[in-house]
Amino acid sequence: MKGVLLLGHGSARGEANQMVWDLVYRLRSDLGTEHLEPAFLQLTQPDIGTGLGRLIDAGCREIFVLALFLVSGNHHTHDAGAEIRRILERYPGVEFTLSEPLLLNSGFYRLISGRVARAIGSGVSPSPTGADIERESFEIVETHLQGLELPEGEKQVVRRVVHATADPAFAQSLMFHPQAVAAALAALGRGTDILVDVNMVAAGIDQGRLQRLGGSVVCSIAHSHVAEKALEQGITRSQASMRYMLREHPGGVVVVGNAPTALAEVLEGVASGRAAPAVVIGVPVGFVDAAETKERLVSSGVPFITNRGARGGSPVAVAIMNSLLRLADAEALHSKSSGIQSSL
Secondary structure: OEEEEEEEOOOOOHHHHHHHHHHHHHHHHHHOOOOEEEEEOOOOOOEHHHHHHHHHHOOOOEEEEEEOOOOOOHHHHHHHHHHHHHHHOOOOOOEEEEOOOHHHOHHHHHHHHHHHHHHOOOOOOOOOOHHHHHHHHHHHHHHHOOOOOOOHHHHHHHHHHHHHHOOOOHHHHEEEOOOHHHHHHHHHHOOOOEEEOOHHHHHHOOHHHHHHHOOOEEOOOOOHHHHHHHHHHOOOHHHHHHHHHHHHOOOOEEEEOOOHHHHHHHHHHHHHOOOOOOEEEEOOOOOOOHHHHHHHHHOOOOOEEEEOOOOOOHHHHHHHHHHHHHHHHHHHHHHHHHHHHHHO
C-alpha cells in the first residue's frame, strides 16, 4: 500500500503550521484517501517519526514524501532525507521517495512568473509550452492514480485514458485481460493491422508509430458495399463493416470505440470460430447494449481491454491504442538497440 507524507519545515507561528494541516485535509477530501499525513522538520508536531509511524501503522509500505521546500538546501537534501532513512531503519521493507524541490516544478514556476508579471504591471504572463502543459497534466493525473495497483503496462494505458478524457473515473472502471497488454505488444510488434469501427477512431491513431511497426489502420465503414450489405442483411453498418474486416483480417487487433453492434459482431466471430483477434479493445459508448456487450467481451476468453458501464467512446479507444503503440514502439527500439550492441 502507498502513502504520502506532506513534510513542512515547521514554524513558531501556529498559523503557518495550520496552513499545512489545511492542505492535508483538502487533499484527503479531494483524493478520497486517508493515507496522507502531515509532518514537520522542526519546531512543532507531528515530527517525521510520528507521521511515518501513522502511515506504516495503516499498512503503507511505499511512502512518497512531498517536501514543501523551494530549493535543494540542507533541509531538503540532507536533514529530511537523513532523518527519514534513520527512522525507517526500524521498519524493514518500507521504502520512501523524497520529492524534488518545488522550484523544479514547471507549474510552480508559472505561478511565480504570473504573479511577478502582475506585480510589475506588464500585463504579460509567459505562455506555457505544449511540453509544459503536458507535463503538468500528467502530474495532475498521477494524483488520481495514487494507490492503483497495476502492472506498469496497464498503468500506462490507464494514465493515457485519464489524461485524454480528464475523467479520473476511468482509473477504476478500466478492465484488462491478464494477457491483453502482452498480446497487443506482440501483435503490433509483428506488424498486425488494426481494425476500427469508425473513422473517428482511425483518424486519432498514431499512424507514424504504426507504420514504423509495419502495420496499418483498416476501416471500411464508409465503403459502399458495406452499406449495401447492411441494408440487405438488416444489420447496422458498423456490424457489416466489422464482419467484412474480420473476414479479411481474422487475426487483427480490433478497436471498437463507438458502436456496441460492432463489438457484438466481433464476439459472434470469435464464438463461431470465424475470427481470432489478437486483442480486442472494446469501449463502445451508449445507453443501449454497450455495458452488456462489454460484459460479454470479458467472458469471451479473448484478450481484451474494456471498461464497465455505458461510458466510453472514440477518445477512450484512441488513448488506449496510442498508449499500446508507444509501448510497442519503445519495445521495438530497445530490441533493435540490443541487436546492434550484440553484433558489435
